[in-house]
Amino acid sequence: MTVKSGARVLPDVFGRFLTLSRIVALKILLKPLVYSLCTKGRTGMATEEDSAVKEPLDLIRLSLDERIYVKLRSDRELRGKLHAYDQHLNMILGDVEEIVTTVEIDDETYEEIVRTTRRTVPFLFVRGDGVILVSPPLRTA
Amino acid sequence: MTYLFFSYFKDLVGREVTVELKNDLAIRGTLHSVDQYLNIKLENTRVVDQDKYPHMLSVRNCFIRGSVVRYVQLPPDGVDIELLHDATRREARGG
Numbered sequence: 001m002t003v004k005s006g007a008r009v010l011p012d013v014f015g016r017f018l019t020l021s022r023i024v025a026l027k028i029l030l031k032p033l034v035y036s037l038c039t040k041g042r043t044g045m046a047t048e049e050d051s052a053v054k055e056p057l058d059l060i061r062l063s064l065d066e067r068i069y070v071k072l073r074s075d076r077e078l079r080g081k082l083h084a085y086d087q088h089l090n091m092i093l094g095d096v097e098e099i100v101t102t103v104e105i106d107d108e109t110y111e112e113i114v115r116t117t118r119r120t121v122p123f124l125f126v127r128g129d130g131v132i133l134v135s136p137p138l139r140t141a
Numbered sequence: 142m143t144y145l146f147f148s149y150f151k152d153l154v155g156r157e158v159t160v161e162l163k164n165d166l167a168i169r170g171t172l173h174s175v176d177q178y179l180n181i182k183l184e185n186t187r188v189v190d191q192d193k194y195p196h197m198l199s200v201r202n203c204f205i206r207g208s209v210v211r212y213v214q215l216p217p218d219g220v221d222i223e224l225l226h227d228a229t230r231r232e233a234r235g236g
């Protein structure tokens with residue numbers, strides 16, 4: 001009795017497994033097709049409007065070879081020409097001016113003394129994890 | 142995974158660079174190698190401000206974890222601007 005029902009269940013499970021694997025196989029086959037369709041649409045649009053700003057990083061792409069302002073963690077600011085960047089906001093800047101702002105407390109008056117230290121570096125790689133904001137050059141100035 | 146800066150630093154192997162860390166320590170040395178995380182190995186190192194960090198005097202070569210790097214000062218003639226622009230644009234399209 002138990003053997004019979006077991007035998008009846010077995011092909012059923014096997015059949016289900018077959019259909020399941022068929023669906024998976026279909027998905028795997030379709031994936032590159034769907035993918036290529038998506039990328040086709042993207043590249044097609046990119047050639048039409050190369051200067052369009054569609055995502056935040058496009059703003060930085062348009063600042064390539066321009067002087068930008070970068071605000072960094074630990075009260076640092078940079079101004080320099082953008083030569084390269086990636087999606088982490090790692091950057092290579094040229095003719096860089098770095099401004100470091102430090103605040104000291106006067107021992108007697110307890111007043112805050114704000115000091116800025118400036119220095120220039122010809123070429124600088126900046127690691128992206130320190131970046132707070134990137135601003136394109138001021139076109140109005 | 143992008144390889145823009147990885148490949149760039151690989152081309153810079155053998156050159157003198159100054160690596161500035163997030164704890165304000167600046168180490169100058171010859172770039173020995175770099176990996177995909179931008180971990181850096183320096184040789185013939187010397188600390189830029191030796192009075193401030195005398196405990197690093199005897200360190201002659203070191204491995205620097207990529208995540209503790211703030212800046213890398215690059216040699217001015219080690220930057221091919223056109224090449225960087227092209228690589229960045231390619232990366233912006235593909236990424």
